[in-house]
Amino acid sequence: MQKKASPRTALITGASSGVGVEFARQLLAGGQADAFWLIARRRERLDSLAAELEAAGASSCRILVLDLTRDEDLQSLSDRLAEERPNLNWLVNSAGAGRIGHVAALGPAANRAQCRLNVEALVAVTGLCLPHLGPGSHIVQLASIAAFLPQPGFATYAATKAFVLSYSRALASELRERRISVTAVCPGPMETEFFRNAGESSKTTGRIKSLGIEKVDHVVRTAIRRARAGRQVSISSLVGQAIRLISRVLPHGFVLGVMRRLGFGD
Numbered sequence: 001m002q003k004k005a006s007p008r009t010a011l012i013t014g015a016s017s018g019v020g021v022e023f024a025r026q027l028l029a030g031g032q033a034d035a036f037w038l039i040a041r042r043r044e045r046l047d048s049l050a051a052e053l054e055a056a057g058a059s060s061c062r063i064l065v066l067d068l069t070r071d072e073d074l075q076s077l078s079d080r081l082a083e084e085r086p087n088l089n090w091l092v093n094s095a096g097a098g099r100i101g102h103v104a105a106l107g108p109a110a111n112r113a114q115c116r117l118n119v120e121a122l123v124a125v126t127g128l129c130l131p132h133l134g135p136g137s138h139i140v141q142l143a144s145i146a147a148f149l150p151q152p153g154f155a156t157y158a159a160t161k162a163f164v165l166s167y168s169r170a171l172a173s174e175l176r177e178r179r180i181s182v183t184a185v186c187p188g189p190m191e192t193e194f195f196r197n198a199g200e201s202s203k204t205t206g207r208i209k210s211l212g213i214e215k216v217d218h219v220v221r222t223a224i225r226r227a228r229a230g231r232q233v234s235i236s237s238l239v240g241q242a243i244r245l246i247s248r249v250l251p252h253g254f255v256l257g258v259m260r261r262l263g264f265g266d
């Protein structure tokens with residue numbers, strides 16, 4: 001009897017909205033994955049994505065309703081992985097959130113919450129999945145163009161994304177021998193639920209969005225292509241490329257001074 005091929009499996013966090021949903025759709029449509037582990041807190045959103053993926057040909061969708069900032073939920077992900085030992089082809093860490101406002105105004109809890117989700121949870125999920133990723137697999141970490149420069153008015157968020165970029169690049173180097181690619185995705189502003197949760201009405205939001213809105217499907221298509229090519233960073237806009245270049249050639253103190261004069265971070 002012929003051995004059944006094991007499914008190509010993608011584990012996606014933040015799979016109830018925005019970028020995470022688009023990754024699931026494109027990985028299935030592009031034949032990159034046919035089984036999915038979908039993670040977020042809102043079960044009904046995950047149920048409806050699973051139904052859509054299965055109708056489009058996915059072989060199976062596991063739904064994990066988890067709050068990734070809770071240790072007990074990370075433990076249940078660890079237990080489930082140990083129990084089922086999936087062969088993961090893709091890990092997409094898309095769960096993330098930002099809060100616009102000065103650090104002092106946001107207060108310690110809101111600042112810490114961003115670090116718990118964007119940094120601690122991403123590191124924890126990556127660590128839990130590593131034993132299940134084989135040669136030729138891909139890790140995709142959602143960073144941001146905010147990773148390239150400090151950002152007054154969005155300071156904690158930008159710092160968490162700078163962490164994601166640095167961590168992902170070093171991890172890519174560590175995993176080279178195992179032939180696992182790691183790609184930090186650095187989009188500009190996109191129309192997802194992100195800004196609604198970040199404090200949509202502030203002046204800072206308008207200034208960030210004035211950089212130009214990126215289309216989620218383009219960001220994800222570029223990221224999948226760059227991950228498959230083994231690239232460490234995926235930037236999908238000219239503005240993103242320009243900001244990265246500025247962050248490399250100009251002293252950050254000078255750039256922060258110009259940003260202050262332009263009213264960024266008021």
Ligand SMILES: NC(=O)c1ccc[n+]([C@@H]2O[C@H](COP(=O)([O-])OP(=O)(O)OC[C@H]3O[C@@H](n4cnc5c(N)ncnc54)[C@H](OP(=O)(O)O)[C@@H]3O)[C@@H](O)[C@H]2O)c1
Nearest residue numbers: 014016017018019040041042068095096189190192193194
């Ligand atoms: N949109 C932008 O302008 C933009 C720009 C650059 C980078 N990014 C980054 O791209 C990633 C995706 O953002 P998006 O635009 O798709 O935002 P989004 O539409 O708000 O999606 C965020 C996802 O994270 C999940 N999430 C939030 N808190 C969670 C928690 N405690 N535990 C588990 N899951 C949680 C949400 O699901 P539940 O609420 O159901 O838990 C949702 O699925 C983020 O890392 C973000 O920082 C976004």
